Amino acid sequence: MTRKLLMHVGPTTIDLDVLLAGVKESSGFTSEDFVYASKNVLYSMEEIVKAPPNSQSLIIPGSGTAAMESCVSLLNKDDKVLVISNGVFGNRWTSIFSRYPLKVETLESRPGEVVPLEEIAQKVEKNRYKMITFTHVETSTGVRLNIGDYAKAVRDFVDIIVVDGVSSIGGELVDMSGWGVDVYLTASQKALGAPPGAGLLVISPRALEVINHENLGGYFLNLSNWLPVMKSLKENVGGYFSTLPVHLIFSLSKAMELIRHEGVEKRIKRHELVARAIRGGVEGMGLEIVAKKGLYSNTVTGVLLKKADPVRLLEEIQSENVELAPGVHPALKGKYFRIGHMGWVTPNDAIATIGAIERTLRRLGEDIRIGEGVMAVQEILGA
Numbered sequence: 001m002t003r004k005l006l007m008h009v010g011p012t013t014i015d016l017d018v019l020l021a022g023v024k025e026s027s028g029f030t031s032e033d034f035v036y037a038s039k040n041v042l043y044s045m046e047e048i049v050k051a052p053p054n055s056q057s058l059i060i061p062g063s064g065t066a067a068m069e070s071c072v073s074l075l076n077k078d079d080k081v082l083v084i085s086n087g088v089f090g091n092r093w094t095s096i097f098s099r100y101p102l103k104v105e106t107l108e109s110r111p112g113e114v115v116p117l118e119e120i121a122q123k124v125e126k127n128r129y130k131m132i133t134f135t136h137v138e139t140s141t142g143v144r145l146n147i148g149d150y151a152k153a154v155r156d157f158v159d160i161i162v163v164d165g166v167s168s169i170g171g172e173l174v175d176m177s178g179w180g181v182d183v184y185l186t187a188s189q190k191a192l193g194a195p196p197g198a199g200l201l202v203i204s205p206r207a208l209e210v211i212n213h214e215n216l217g218g219y220f221l222n223l224s225n226w227l228p229v230m231k232s233l234k235e236n237v238g239g240y241f242s243t244l245p246v247h248l249i250f251s252l253s254k255a256m257e258l259i260r261h262e263g264v265e266k267r268i269k270r271h272e273l274v275a276r277a278i279r280g281g282v283e284g285m286g287l288e289i290v291a292k293k294g295l296y297s298n299t300v301t302g303v304l305l306k307k308a309d310p311v312r313l314l315e316e317i318q319s320e321n322v323e324l325a326p327g328v329h330p331a332l333k334g335k336y337f338r339i340g341h342m343g344w345v346t347p348n349d350a351i352a353t354i355g356a357i358e359r360t361l362r363r364l365g366e367d368i369r370i371g372e373g374v375m376a377v378q379e380i381l382g383a
């Protein structure tokens with residue numbers, strides 16, 4: 001059997017130890033080992049995002065979208081919400097909020113760009129919003145928003161700042177406390193490198209205070225139902241509201257252990273190096289990156305093709321045992337594909353990926369400089 005290289009945007013490659021940690025028989029939701037694993041995940045999340053003291057983290061069965069929708073529990077009828085969208089996942093906030101009796105406004109950027117800070121500052125200075133949402137790394141284009149600057153600019157004008165860190169937590173610097181962010185959320189299958197199945201949130205004390213009985217959240221995703229369980233797990237006692245993904249949490253706990261062992265800073269540096277190498281390889285072979293200069297992320301790179309069909313590339317490259325992600329931004333339909341480089345990704349993966357892309361694109365007749373991508377990766381990794 002040939003080992004496959006999964007350079008996707010999630011699920012990403014899973015470390016075997018992380019996967020095997022989930023193989024356990026007979027663990028109930030009150031078992032000592034499960035309570036320990038949950039507690040480890042909850043405390044580790046707070047550490048990774050640098051949460052302010054007395055924050056509360058939560059594990060919600062489901063996915064990143066479940067974590068996003070659970071944020072409706074911080075809102076009441078007719079609250080004003082401002083969505084800052086740099087692409088498909090930014091727009092997902094608007095789709096979610098539009099299902100509820102809220103006053104939602106959206107500022108949207110062009111693909112590969114971000115909404116300018118001045119535009120947002122002007123908007124929040126004129127209107128009081130209960131919540132503003134940002135997407136740290138917009139996975140549809142690979143664009144990273146400078147959350148530090150954006151959050152600081154709006155902090156005095158909005159009540160709750162929520163950041164979708166689905167493609168950032170574990171691969172990008174996050175400083176929830178220093179930046180004054182109230183909610184940071186992610187999903188298990190992204191840069192934390194565990195199997196899919198859970199959304200994860202970290203909530204600041206200020207945001208915890210606004211979760212009241214009249215909140216608009218439904219039943220399953222209402223954070224007021226999950227909070228007592230999560231508080232109790234942090235204190236070493238199992239609790240029940242609805243069944244948690246027990247085996248996934250064992251895997252997640254192992255991932256947290258490995259992250260702590262690597263060190264969060266070192267992990268971010270590894271992501272940064274691999275991302276730089278991938279971008280060097282893409283440009284080296286003569287292709288263009290979707291994200292504008294200065295907006296590159298450590299975790300996702302969108303690549304524009306000149307004439308080859310990205311769908312064919314994704315199909316063909318599977319014969320090289322490499323899996324990449326399709327382009328999903330509707331404005332760039334049929335023009336690009338994405339490389340995910342997060343989780344347990346290594347510098348060697350960058351060389352293998354760029355090499356396989358070069359070979360496959362040549363077969364598809366794309367106008368590229370074969371070999372120069374790999375050479376550029378080598379220059380970056382060997383510098």
Ligand SMILES: Cc1ncc(COP(=O)(O)O)c(C=O)c1O
Binds near residue numbers: 135138
């Ligand atoms: C930035 C971002 N937000 C939200 C989501 C939704 O997460 P999920 O697919 O786990 O529901 C994704 C998924 O890729 C994402 O990349």
